[in-house]
Each structure stands twice: as C-alpha cells, then as structure tokens.
Amino acid sequence: xxxxxxxxxxxxxxxxxxxxxxxxxxxxxxxxxxxxxxxxxxxxxxxxxxxxxxxxxxxxxxxxxxxxxxxxxxxxxxxxxxxxxxxxxxxxxxxxxxxxxxxxxxxxxxxxxxxxxxxxxxxxxxxxxxxxxxxxxxxxxxxxxxxxxxxxxxxxxxxxxxxxxxxxxxxxxxxxxxxxxxxxxxxxxxxxxxxxxxxxxxxxxxxxxxxxxxxxxxxxxxxxxxxxxxxxxxxxxxxxxxxxxxxxxxxxxxxxxxxxxxxxxxxxxxxxxxxxxxxxxxxxxxxxxxxxxxxxxxxxxxxxxxxxxxxxxxxxxxxxxxxxxxxxxxxxxxxxxxxxxxxxxxxxxxxxxxxxxxxxxxxxxxxxxxxxxxxxxxxxxxxxxxxxxxxxxxxxxxxxxxxxxxxxxxxxxxxxxxxxxxxxxxxxxxxxx
Amino acid sequence: xxxxxxxxxxxxxxxxxxxxxxxxxxxxxxxxxxxxxxxxxxxxxxxxxxxxxxxxxxxxxxxxxxxxxxxxxxxxxxxxxxxxxxxxxxxxxxxxxxxxxxxxxxxxxxxxxxxxxxxxxxxxxxxxxxxxxxxxxxxxxxxxxxxxxxxxxxxxxxxxxxxxxxxxxxxxxxxxxxxxxxxxxxxxxxxxxxxxxxxxxxxxxxxxxxxxxxxxxxxxxxxxxxxxxxxxxxxxxxxxxxxxxxxxxxxxx
Numbered sequence: 001x002x003x004x005x006x007x008x009x010x011x012x013x014x015x016x017x018x019x020x021x022x023x024x025x026x027x028x029x030x031x032x033x034x035x036x037x038x039x040x041x042x043x044x045x046x047x048x049x050x051x052x053x054x055x056x057x058x059x060x061x062x063x064x065x066x067x068x069x070x071x072x073x074x075x076x077x078x079x080x081x082x083x084x085x086x087x088x089x090x091x092x093x094x095x096x097x098x099x100x101x102x103x104x105x106x107x108x109x110x111x112x113x114x115x116x117x118x119x120x121x122x123x124x125x126x127x128x129x130x131x132x133x134x135x136x137x138x139x140x141x142x143x144x145x146x147x148x149x150x151x152x153x154x155x156x157x158x159x160x161x162x163x164x165x166x167x168x169x170x171x172x173x174x175x176x177x178x179x180x181x182x183x184x185x186x187x188x189x190x191x192x193x194x195x196x197x198x199x200x201x202x203x204x205x206x207x208x209x210x211x212x213x214x215x216x217x218x219x220x221x222x223x224x225x226x227x228x229x230x231x232x233x234x235x236x237x238x239x240x241x242x243x244x245x246x247x248x249x250x251x252x253x254x255x256x257x258x259x260x261x262x263x264x265x266x267x268x269x270x271x272x273x274x275x276x277x278x279x280x281x282x283x284x285x286x287x288x289x290x291x292x293x294x295x296x297x298x299x300x301x302x303x304x305x306x307x308x309x310x311x312x313x314x315x316x317x318x319x320x321x322x323x324x325x326x327x328x329x330x331x332x333x334x335x336x337x338x339x340x341x342x343x344x345x346x347x348x349x350x351x352x353x354x355x356x357x358x359x360x361x362x363x364x365x366x367x368x369x370x371x372x373x374x375x376x377x378x379x380x381x382x383x384x385x386x387x388x389x390x391x392x393x394x395x396x397x398x399x400x401x402x403x404x405x406x407x408x409x410x411x412x413x414x415x416x417x418x419x420x421x422x423x424x425x426x427x428x429x430x431x432x433x
Numbered sequence: 434x435x436x437x438x439x440x441x442x443x444x445x446x447x448x449x450x451x452x453x454x455x456x457x458x459x460x461x462x463x464x465x466x467x468x469x470x471x472x473x474x475x476x477x478x479x480x481x482x483x484x485x486x487x488x489x490x491x492x493x494x495x496x497x498x499x500x501x502x503x504x505x506x507x508x509x510x511x512x513x514x515x516x517x518x519x520x521x522x523x524x525x526x527x528x529x530x531x532x533x534x535x536x537x538x539x540x541x542x543x544x545x546x547x548x549x550x551x552x553x554x555x556x557x558x559x560x561x562x563x564x565x566x567x568x569x570x571x572x573x574x575x576x577x578x579x580x581x582x583x584x585x586x587x588x589x590x591x592x593x594x595x596x597x598x599x600x601x602x603x604x605x606x607x608x609x610x611x612x613x614x615x616x617x618x619x620x621x622x623x624x625x626x627x628x629x630x631x632x633x634x635x636x637x638x639x640x641x642x643x644x645x646x647x648x649x650x651x652x653x654x655x656x657x658x659x660x661x662x663x664x665x666x667x668x669x670x671x672x673x674x675x676x677x678x679x680x681x682x683x684x685x686x
Contacts, residue, residue, distance in 0.1 A: 384523040387483050388537040388591060389511035398536060402527025402574070 004058050004146065004177045004208075008032070011059075011148045013113045017120055023128045027144025034138035043135030046322045046354040047264070047293045057208035059146065060173035062091035067172055067201070069093075075168040077197055077228065077419045082163040083109045083153075088170040088201075090149035090178045102161065108154035109165055112181060115152040122154060126185055130214045130242040134266040134295040139238045143179050143210045150181030153194060157218075160191035164226070164413075168197045171207035171235065180211040186221035188246075193224035195416070200232035200259070209237040209260075217249035219273060224252045226411055230423055231259035233290060238264045243280075247273025247302070254410050256420050257284040257292055258427055268297040271333075274304035282311040283407040285427055286319030286351070296325040296340070303334040303363065312407055313344045314400050315351035316428060324356040327370060331362040340370040345403050347377065347396070397429060434499045435461045437515075437599040437630055442493030442503075444474075444481050451477045451488070453655035457632075459599065464631040466641055466666060469652035470674040475634045476520060478652075479603040483517040484510045497599065512541055514598030518588040518605050524576040530587065531557065531571035534594050541595075560593050564620050581608030582617075589620040600624070601632045606640035618643030638670035653677050 008031055010024040037044040062068075068086075072094040075086045082102070086094040098109045108119060116123045128147070131140045151167045169180040182196050196213060209231065217223045223243075231237055237260040243251050257263060269278045284292050298307040313321040323342040344353035355372030377399060385395035404424065408417050437459045444452040451474045459465050467475055481488050482495050484507035495503040502510045525533065534557065538548055558568055564586045576584050585605055592600055602621070606614055621644050625631070633644055641649070641663065649665040650657045658677060659665070669677070 378523075381523045381525055383483075383485055383507055384519065385525065385533070386507035387511055387517050387519075388533070388595065389508050389540045390533075390536050391508050391540060392506075394536055394540065395508075398528045398533070399525065402525055405527030405574075 004142070005055060008142060008145055010145045013116065013148065015117065017116065017124070019124050020116060020127070024145045027128070027141040030141030031138055031145060034141065036138070037135060041135065043295065045324065045356065048262070048291055048320070057175045057177040057206075060089045060176045063088050063172045071170050071172065071201060074199070075197070078164060078166050078195060078413070078416055080163055080415065081166045082161055083165040084168075085111060085151045085166075086168040086170070087149040087180065089173050089176045090180070092149070093170075102159075105159050106156040107159060107161065108152065110152055112148065112150045112152060112183075119154070122185070123152070126183060126214065126216060127152075130244065132240040132242070132266045132268065134268065134297055136238055136240055136264060136266055139210050140212065140240055143181070143212050143240070146177070146210075147179040147181045147212070149179065150183070152183045152185075153192060154185045155187060155190035155192045157187040158189045161193075162191075164193040164195050164224075166195045166197065168199065169209075169211065170199050170201060171205055171209070171231070172201040173205065175206050175208075177208045177210070180209070182211075182213040184215045184223060184225065186215075186217050186223045188218040189220040190218065191222040193226070195226045195228070197228045198231055198237070198259070200235060203232045204234060205232065206234040207231065207236075209235060209239075211237075211239050213239070213241040215243040215251060217243065217245045217251045219247040219249065221246070221249045222251075223249070224412070225254075226416065227253070227255040228420065228423070229255065229257045229259055229263065231263070233259060233261050233288065235260045236262050239266065241265070241267045243269045243278055245269065245271050245273065245276040245278050245305075248275035249273065250277045252279040252410070253281065254407065255282040256407070256423075257282065258423055260290065262291045262293070264293045264295070266295045268299070269307055270299045270301065271305045271307060272301050274302045276302070276305040278307045279410075280307070280309040281407050281410050283404050284311075284313040284321060285424055286313060286321050287316040287428055289318050291320045291322075293322045294324070296323075298325075298327045298338055298340065300327075300329045300333040300336045300338060303332065303336055305333075306337040307339070309340045310407065311342045312403060313342075313353060314347060314403060315344065315353055316347045318350050320352045320354070322354045322356070323372065324358070325370065326358040326360065327368055329361045329363050329366050329368065333363045334365040336363060336366040336368065338366070338368045342372040343403075344372070344374040345377070345400065346374060347400070400428075436496070436498070437632070438494075438496040439478075439482070440494045440496065442478075442481070442495065443491035444477060444493075445489050445491055446477070446487065451655055452481070455493070455656050457650065457657060459630040459632055461598065461630045462627040463647040464625065464633060464644060466646035466649045467632060467634045467652055468636065468638075468649060468666060468669055469677070471636065473652050474655045475652055476603055479517055479601045479634060482510070482601060483507055483515060508540065511595075516592050516595055516597035516600045518585075518592055518600065518602040520604040520607060522576050522584045522588055524574070524578075526574050526577050528575050529572050530575055530590075533575050534591055537591070537595055557594065560590055563623065564590055565616055566590065582610060582613030585609055585613065585617050586620070589617055593620065593624055597629070599630045599632070601634065603634045604636065605633070606635055606637060614640065615643060638666045641666045651677055
C-alpha cells in the first residue's frame, strides 16, 4: 500500500529554501532509521504499542469546498480573537490575519508557507528546530518531512497582544494523515496567547495526527497557550510540544484532552534563564477504550526559576492513562522550584491509571516535589451531597466537574471555559448513571 | 402525623449493637435536644435516619409524617423533608456553594421545571446576609478551606435554603467560637416554626443557652434513659454524665 508511513515522501513547498529541504530530508532519514516504539523501551512503558495502528493513513487531497465552508462555520469556540486559521486535512480553509496596526509594530501571523517566503531568516532560526526527547523522535522526523499546515506567530520586543490567535486543525477525509504545526516566538517582554483546537469532522473519519508545537519565550515574555484536543475516537494522535523559556519569561500551557482513540502527548519545558515561570496544566476525560499517554519533561538549565505541572485525569469504562513525568535540574541551577502533580479519578473499576513521576536533580539548593494520586469517588462526599436531595448521578457529575474545575479555571476565559465544560459534559454526562 | 417518629430502632455496625430499641417522637413546632457522653450512638442515629449505608438496621421504623423513610436513599429521604447538618461537613473541591444548593433545589422540582435564577440569588444573598456570610462565598468551593465556623454557617445556610420539615443537627456547636455560635443559633432560631421540628444533638449545654429546647433527652448506651425540660441540660452541665451512668444504668460491674 502506498501510504505515508510505508512510503513516506517529503512535502515540497514552492520555492522552498535549501535549509528547509535539508531539515525535511533529515526528518525523513530519522523516521526511516528509528525503529517503531517497543514496550521494552522505558519511554513507552505501559503504552499499548501493539495498538499503534498507524498503517494505511495518507496525505489527502483538499476536501470539497462545501466541507471547508461547513468546518469554518463550526470553528466557533472563541469569538473574541486577534487572528484565526482553519486547516482541514492540512489544507487551508480560512485565515484571518492581523490588523495593519499590529503589522506596523512588526507582528507576524502567517501560514507556514507564507512565513517561510516572507520571513526566511526568522523561520530558519526557529522552524523545526525543537524535536522531542521523550520517545517520539521517529514521529517528529515524519512530521518534519511532511508538515505543510500550521501557523506562525511572531511578536517583537515589547509588543503586547491581549486577544488570542486561534488555530483550528480539522480532519475530514478517509484515513487522513495530518501534520499540524504551531510556532510561537515572543521576543523580550512581548505578550501573546494562542489556542490550538483539534477537531474531527465526524465521529467516524479515521485519522492520524502528528502535530508539533514550539513556543519560544524571550526575556520577560508572557505566552499563554491553550490546547483543545477533541478528535473523534477513531484518531491516533501524537502531539509533540515544547516550550523554551528565557530569563523572567512567563509561559502557561493548558491542555484539555477529550478525544482520540489513542493520544500520545509529549510536553517539554526547558528553562534557559533565571526568573522564568512555566506552568503546565492538563485535564483529560478518558472513556471506552481510549488511551491517553502523557509524557512530560521539565528541564531547568538556569536557577531561580519555577516550573509547575498539574495533570488531572478522570477515567471511565476500560480507558487507560499513562502519566510519566520527569523533572531535571541541571548542575548549578540553584534555587529551582519545580513541581509535578498527577491526579487520577477512577470512575469505573475497569479503568486503569498509570503514573511514573520522576526527578533528576544535579543541584543542591532546590525545591522540587512530585506526586501522583489515584482514587475513586469519595463515598463520604457522595453521602454528603445526596443528603441534600441531590441524586447519585448528579452528585457524581458535580464531583467530576469539580475535579476538573481546578484546570478549567486556568484558561482565564469565560467563553472558552464554558465551551470546554460543554464539550466535557457532552462526552460523558450520559455515562454516569 | 405531624411528627418525626423513631420507633424501636435497632442498629448495628460489624455485628456490634449501637442503637438499642431507640424510640423518640419529635412533633413539628418543637426543638428536642439529645445529649449524652461520647460513643453513645448520637451521631449514628443521625446518619442512619439520613440514609447512610454503613450501618445495619436490625429492626424499627422512622416515620416522617407517617411515612417510613428508614432504608431509603439519602436523596429521597432529603426530598421527603429531612435535613442533617453534619458535625464534619465535607469539602467538595470545584463545586461552588451557589451551584451546590442550586442542584439541591433543582432536585426538588418536577422534571422539566427550572429554577428562577434571579429569585434564587436574591434569596441566597438575603440568607447569607442574615448569617453574616460574605457574598463572595457563593463562588467558593463548598467548604474547601473554610474555618470551622464558616463550615457550620454554610450548613445552616443550606438548611435554610432547603426548607426541611425536620432538621437534625449533629454537634453543630463543635468547633465554634462564641460569636459563631451566636450567629449560627440565630439562624436556627429564625427557622423555628410550627411547621418544623428539630433534633439538636450536642455534647455540651452551651448551645442550648442559645437554642432553648422544648425537651431534653439524655442518651446512654444506645437508648434514651431520661427526658426532661430545658433545666435538665443545666443539671447535666453541673453534674456531668457520670451521674447518668450511675442513676440510669447502674454502676459498672
């Protein structure tokens, strides 16, 4: 079968510069050279690698115009925004660029191909430069070889933008392979926020996603990135995300994971300057036979900085989650504060949550903590709520929403928070009897 | 019919008898205090009536206005008109007070009928003002990080919003300073009416200075051993509970 995985080819963009061709070739070589993940690999511990059915997916042609129109219509989670891009099966469907005022300040918000054509030096410096170190290097290679869809946001020194840039990545065609890419570069003291939203057209269209997102936060920059992953449950997804934070940068990542049959999420933070403060928050609703495989890495190469991670998972049915987190404090990175918390709420006895928290500390004056808890619904809490007349089903729902509220509040947008609550409610309200 | 009637209730946990042929009738319009030493079964009584499933009911009935509620689901018992104010209210992270009480009120409405949000908040704020609770509390997670006094005020707020026919208050005075005790008691006194009965469980007489009972019962070893008027509570306060053990149960062998 002639599919992207069995016979991967490089994507070529018109007038592509040599550096890009080199990175694509290197990616392709990396993809071909590295073996498929194996259960024996520590980076894939507990993952059902046998269920990695990534054969038979391929890059598809652009969907019909009416499909694009319909999906642009449905790209409505956030109405107050500075810019918008919508891609369907990696084909552009809509793009709302920035105002002239922002352009005049040097802000860039463009689809990748245009960014490469118009800002080659910027792209050479940042595009496809941050791979993953968490096990999916092979798939990063495939992404580098194949990526064509995605948006680049560049905010120059001192420019602050309040409203978010919203990127929608849809799948639509049969067995489509997609390679979305979001690149955010915030120069010193710049401020920006980005929302990436992953949706499927129907409940049935099978898809493979290998997405990459790289954030570069300069000194004193403030970046807020939100991710809504709500693929259908016929999707195999790899999200390979990195954050690099310089001196005094503040970066907040909030990920909401609802969809996919199998979702591997690799999320790395690298602190390169003192005073940086990076937050990594995630909530996941896992049901049926879904598997969410979350691998995180907080690297402190500079001292006096903070990283804080909170991953919360609620599990139903036969769902599985894997959380594997590592904090690494480099030699000399004194007065590091690094925290890592994973909380799992098991709503069915057949669900399975695995946790592998880890620390590697080479400095001696640090505050680090890591912890994982896995528990069932608290019977005393349930009795308390029911003693007010609330049915068991509603009480369970309130408790699960309460469990998530800690993360949902962190998106700091009433509109998005409410939309997230609806997405979560739609997914599992009928499940709790 | 206008009574909460506990008849010959026998309850055990892990084979050990806790309530022994316990009987008590609380008519609407009256406040009954239930006093007694620790470990005598007071809190068990409260939880069993409210539908807690950890206990084994051997025999007996609890008739709320003539209808047996014993063994029902806690939410059904609550909807029948019973409210239990907890000794140790649970913390429910991420569920705001406003949403929690609203869900409880919604549960009392017929299918398809919704709460009028404007009227609901008006009532909620008025009742919070009466309990001297900051209105900002409505958005806070239920009992999470609350002081002892705040938790008990929140119990009384719920009690007042849910308009029960019978209230059981389990050691509501524990963990309260004198100011909080006064505020909580005022909240309860405002709810006293011909339409409502109270069972106030307490270890100390102090609470009964503020919520003056119509009848005081002394409980020991799983049953009521003596009943009297409000003066009985004062007597207990001065003489202690050893007096009870000697007089009504007999000195230990």
